[in-house]
Amino acid sequence: MNNIVIGQYIPGDSWIYKIDPRIKLSALVILLVTTFLLNSFLLMSMMFVLMIIMFLSSSVPFMKMIRGLKPLMFLLTFTFFIQIFSVRTGKLLFEQQMYISYSSLGAIAGIIVLYFGLKRFTRFRVTYFLLMVLLAFVVQALLPYGPISEYTFQIYEGGLSQTGFFLFRIIIVVILSSLLTFTTMPTDITNGLESLLKPLKVIRFPVSELAMMLSLTLRFIPTLLEETGKIMKAQASRGVDFNESKFKDKVSQVISLLIPIFVVSFKRAEDLANAMEARGYIVGGKRTKIDLMKFRMIDLVAIVVCFGLLSLSILLRTGVIAIAL
Amino acid sequence: MGIQFKQVSYAYRGVKNERYEAILNINLEIKDGEFVAIIGHTGSGKTTLVQHMNALLEPTKGEVQIFNYRLPKKKKEKVGPIRKCVGLVFQFPEYQLFEETVLKDIMFGPKNFGLTNEEAEVKAREAAQLVGLTEEILNKSPFRISGGQMRRVAIAGILAMEPDILVLDEPTRGLDPQGSKEIMALFKELHVNHHKTIVLISHDMNIVSQYASRILVMDSGHVVFDGKRDDLFNHPQFDAFHLARPHAYEQMIHLSQQLNIPFKPVYTKGELLEHLKEVYHE
Amino acid sequence: MEKIKIENLSFSYDKKNEAIKNLDLTIESGKWIAVVGHNGSGKSTLAKLLVGLLVPDKGSIYIDGLLMNEENIHEIRKRIGIVFQNPDNQFVGVTVKHDIAFGLENQQVPQPEMVKLIEEYSEVVGMSEYLNKEPHQLSGGQKQRVAIAGALAMNQDIMIFDEATSMLDPEGTKDITDFIIRLNKDFNKTILTITHDLEFARKADEIIVMNEGEVMFLGTPDIIFENSKILKEIDLDIPFGLQVYEAAKEDETLNKQKELVEALWEYSLNK
Numbered sequence: 059m060n061n062i063v064i065g066q067y068i069p070g071d072s073w074i075y076k077i078d079p080r081i082k083l084s085a086l087v088i089l090l091v092t093t094f095l096l097n098s099f100l101l102m103s104m105m106f107v108l109m110i111i112m113f114l115s116s117s118v119p120f121m122k123m124i125r126g127l128k129p130l131m132f133l134l135t136f137t138f139f140i141q142i143f144s145v146r147t148g149k150l151l152f153e154q155q156m157y158i159s160y161s162s163l164g165a166i167a168g169i170i171v172l173y174f175g176l177k178r179f180t181r182f183r184v185t186y187f188l189l190m191v192l193l194a195f196v197v198q199a200l201l202p203y204g205p206i207s208e209y210t211f212q213i214y215e216g217g218l219s220q221t222g223f224f225l226f227r228i229i230i231v232v233i234l235s236s237l238l239t240f241t242t243m244p245t246d247i248t249n250g251l252e253s254l255l256k257p258l259k260v261i262r263f264p265v266s267e268l269a270m271m272l273s274l275t276l277r278f279i280p281t282l283l284e285e286t287g288k289i290m291k292a293q294a295s296r297g298v299d300f301n302e303s304k305f306k307d308k309v310s311q312v313i314s315l316l317i318p319i320f321v322v323s324f325k326r327a328e329d330l331a332n333a334m335e336a337r338g339y340i341v342g343g344k345r346t347k348i349d350l351m352k353f354r355m356i357d358l359v360a361i362v363v364c365f366g367l368l369s370l371s372i373l374l375r376t377g378v379i380a381i382a383l
Numbered sequence: 384m385g386i387q388f389k390q391v392s393y394a395y396r397g398v399k400n401e402r403y404e405a406i407l408n409i410n411l412e413i414k415d416g417e418f419v420a421i422i423g424h425t426g427s428g429k430t431t432l433v434q435h436m437n438a439l440l441e442p443t444k445g446e447v448q449i450f451n452y453r454l455p456k457k458k459k460e461k462v463g464p465i466r467k468c469v470g471l472v473f474q475f476p477e478y479q480l481f482e483e484t485v486l487k488d489i490m491f492g493p494k495n496f497g498l499t500n501e502e503a504e505v506k507a508r509e510a511a512q513l514v515g516l517t518e519e520i521l522n523k524s525p526f527r528i529s530g531g532q533m534r535r536v537a538i539a540g541i542l543a544m545e546p547d548i549l550v551l552d553e554p555t556r557g558l559d560p561q562g563s564k565e566i567m568a569l570f571k572e573l574h575v576n577h578h579k580t581i582v583l584i585s586h587d588m589n590i591v592s593q594y595a596s597r598i599l600v601m602d603s604g605h606v607v608f609d610g611k612r613d614d615l616f617n618h619p620q621f622d623a624f625h626l627a628r629p630h631a632y633e634q635m636i637h638l639s640q641q642l643n644i645p646f647k648p649v650y651t652k653g654e655l656l657e658h659l660k661e662v663y664h665e
Numbered sequence: 666m667e668k669i670k671i672e673n674l675s676f677s678y679d680k681k682n683e684a685i686k687n688l689d690l691t692i693e694s695g696k697w698i699a700v701v702g703h704n705g706s707g708k709s710t711l712a713k714l715l716v717g718l719l720v721p722d723k724g725s726i727y728i729d730g731l732l733m734n735e736e737n738i739h740e741i742r743k744r745i746g747i748v749f750q751n752p753d754n755q756f757v758g759v760t761v762k763h764d765i766a767f768g769l770e771n772q773q774v775p776q777p778e779m780v781k782l783i784e785e786y787s788e789v790v791g792m793s794e795y796l797n798k799e800p801h802q803l804s805g806g807q808k809q810r811v812a813i814a815g816a817l818a819m820n821q822d823i824m825i826f827d828e829a830t831s832m833l834d835p836e837g838t839k840d841i842t843d844f845i846i847r848l849n850k851d852f853n854k855t856i857l858t859i860t861h862d863l864e865f866a867r868k869a870d871e872i873i874v875m876n877e878g879e880v881m882f883l884g885t886p887d888i889i890f891e892n893s894k895i896l897k898e899i900d901l902d903i904p905f906g907l908q909v910y911e912a913a914k915e916d917e918t919l920n921k922q923k924e925l926v927e928a929l930w931e932y933s934l935n936k
Binding site: 244274 | 743
């Protein structure tokens, strides 16, 4: 029951924790824009190093962030190869004749089998995956026997640099957003968002109501997860077992999960509305907040630095300044 | 064949990867035809224990034997069929109802275990009759009937699968006294007339003592008492179990002390009055 | 002082069957009234009407002398609070601290004052160590305690408990029932408990027995239990000790035994 935690907040007290959530949110946006404006490897690497320093000084465990990248590995590898093959600008850096032949296809089939077969024995799944992918390409270079067709694998400078940029950007986005979620409590993120969006109230945008909805959602996710678990067990006791049933059965069995969850949720909504109203909540009414957000020196420094980086990056991009390489 | 627990423990990991042991070193045997009650405070491990009985959970240590099945199961082994023989009724089982009509909902369980629509309907009607649901309720939506009726529908849904062993997790929770009496009478009938083995989790000492011949007391994941009800209530360490005594038993103690009359273990109002009549029949 | 006054109140959910019929009721300040009756008798409907969640078809409700209407409902809600049956479905805040703060935020209480109130009343209900805990980490009883803290912080003189212990385990139930007694005796709150539990109801100052939307009987617990036949008629069980006493009185062998009958009566007073 206690296994679920809302968000990924990890308690700590480094400098990042002390920054006002509004500033953190703004900083995230500013730094992301800055990163996407950079267009040279040198600058990108400098930005990357800056991010790494920021991360290491934040006292967030490194492994947590690495784990955050894992789900992206498949996408990244896929994009990597698409870019490498399709972009053909700049110098030709590397060329290799690749054979699609019976022998190489057979070898690839063997590699796939090996991958799934040995998957459970290694803990370094991602590295293992990448290794297998590399192997699949190596065999295409080495096995021309029983030829079907062939192609030339070419790596151009343009392809490499575009891919490099892409990878850098993705990784920086992940680092920055992880930093935000690891060091800011979900309630603070909601408060920060609500505060930043306040100006929208002028055009009658329901900012406070949205924030309340967000907050209620956060509050109920663990509860809903628990209840889903209980209903799954109750229906399992009636013969519904997602692990052991056929696909077509699974589809109809999902209804036995969805309907009870919906029913519980609707009842909950009604009860909650009554409770909130009885406790004096008025939709659109003025409220004070228990959480305080104070703008301090560190916040000023942080926002100035961010704007500084942004300005630098705009000036470099528009050519007003140039860095001698 | 019953259910056997051999040195069973169940542990799981919490948020910070710390280890929680819900139950430890459980050794027990539930024989066919028994009526066993399991009592203990919240967190004592009762629910974890009974969820092993229909393979919802598998022991992290030790072995559970349910009829011909052994847990932990081997890879690729299917344990779904256990749930037809061991029917588990959850707390607040009303929450599991979802079908268009009461009848269809009761048929859901049997159909999942391979019965045809016709066969399932027969079993469903039989089960509905057992729990006292009328014909007109069968055609209603399960969401348009009273809470007490919903509970009966949920119980019928398990009974329709014709399990040999019935495990009931606090079946009277949230019911008023009249409703509790009716539900417990049903389980007694199933035990006596239909020879079902019953395992009952309850907080209500009055119910436990009135219906169960064998009582298991759980505390912090261990079984601290396993025996007959008379032995439980005059156990020398009874106070250490932090349990209440049944109303009648409690009053009997008081009266025997105050009025100097012989003590006899009694568990219902009827038994108490009977005994008093005997005592005062000069 | 008349804290709650209800005059000729009628309400029906579907305009066909009346859930409350021509109800008249007065509750004095500082009293603890238990409302009993089986499901469908109108107890919960009455509770919802008292906090303005439902609008009566006929009749009036006065809280602290104020006639309840659309204009002053917000003022009235500052004086009367309610704790519902489902501990999860009334827990609004992401943490204990935020939930206790919820009502105060609605009243626009300044932040520093909120902090003090939360500290004080979380201490009173024994949840001061849990301020940063999330609701799914708490038991039902703990959640209900947080609800009580929230109501206390709002300084509402009247508190309604609508079957607040029905979904709790015995430990939680005892916990909350003890608190309710304290709220009445130590904090002088006017309390309305809606309950099935006649053992608990008999501790109240007065019991209202409701049946089919009407007040069937109103009186002190002693008077009510003397007329236990009425309770049996509407399927309500009287406490065990009392049942034994009544049965003994009816039995020819036993009702001659003065000492026994005395002892049974005495026992029934506490049990």
